[in-house]
Amino acid sequence: MSKTILYARVSTTDQTLDHQKAQAEAAGFVIDEVVADHGVSGVSTTLQERPEGKRLYDKLRHGDTLVVRWVDRLGRSYQDVTDTIRHFMRQGVVVKTVINGMTFDGATQDPMQEAVRDALIAFMAATAQAQAEATKEAQRAGIAAAKADPKKYRGKKPSYDRKALGVVIDMLGRGEGASAIGKATGLSRQTVLRIKGDPVAAEEALVRWRM
Structure with missing residues (x-):
């Protein structure tokens, strides 16, 4: 069974x-x-x-x-x-x-279905590695910021969580627009655009707030 x-x-x-x-x-x-x-x-x-x-x-x-x-x-x-x-x-x-x-x-x-499937596997695996590298960079930057100015280190708490960030990055990678991503995640269009403009900073904010 x-x-x-x-x-x-x-x-x-x-x-x-x-x-x-x-x-x-x-x-x-x-x-x-x-x-x-x-x-x-x-x-x-x-x-x-x-x-x-x-x-x-x-x-x-x-x-x-x-x-x-x-x-x-x-x-x-x-x-x-x-x-x-x-x-x-x-x-x-x-x-x-x-x-x-x-x-x-x-x-x-079916050869076409196999091609699409394998392309998706490759894309999602590459995204996972890219996010991991962004997290490491954010952690290094966060440690440096904390040492430089502990009081201002954390900044404003993000309006998104780690799950939402992952969905945003994934949808951006598939060419989805900011409005569609905002609707799917419940985030504002401005937040999506900020993540798109600097995904490392977006990940850094989550690390600072331990989210």
């Missing part, structure tokens, strides 16, 4: 496990089992190097579904994410994301 497994990676600045599970269920997923790694980095560790992540390779079988909030839960490295998704597809596992409702299925035999 096929099953649906949610994999969650929870680091110090990420959403909680309960939040990720609630998001998946709100999106319509019926979760049979949750596998989670706590306090691990998606940058410095591959999925197979994490205590719980490596269990997925033994647990998942042909016909199963692997659910993740977004591909960055699998990893923050382009190579790691693409290798992981393609490995599971070869095993007959369907990989689905909560954000944007993406489905990666290796069963398709």
Whole structure:
């Protein structure tokens, strides 16, 4: 009998496990089992190097579904994410994301569908790595700002959270307009344009406020 497994990676600045599970269920997923790694980095560790992540390779079988909030839960490295998704597809596992409702299925035999699927995998993996690099840069900048002026360091609290920022960056990457993104995320058009103009600064603000 096929099953649906949610994999969650929870680091110090990420959403909680309960939040990720609630998001998946709100999106319509019926979760049979949750596998989670706590306090691990998606940058410095591959999925197979994490205590719980490596269990997925033994647990998942042909016909199963692997659910993740977004591909960055699998990893923050382009190579790691693409290798992981393609490995599971070869095993007959369907990989689905909560954000944007993406489905990666290796069963398709249509060349055009394969091309579109592979392009999406590559794009989302590249975005995950870019966000990770932006986070590291923001953390370095935030530390420098804190040392220079601790009182002014935090600035104004962002009107968006990490989930909304991820959606904005993803939609921008797909060429969506600021108004459409604002409608989808509930953010003002001005906020979307500020994120578009300086995504590193947007990420830096979240880091400063530990959001």
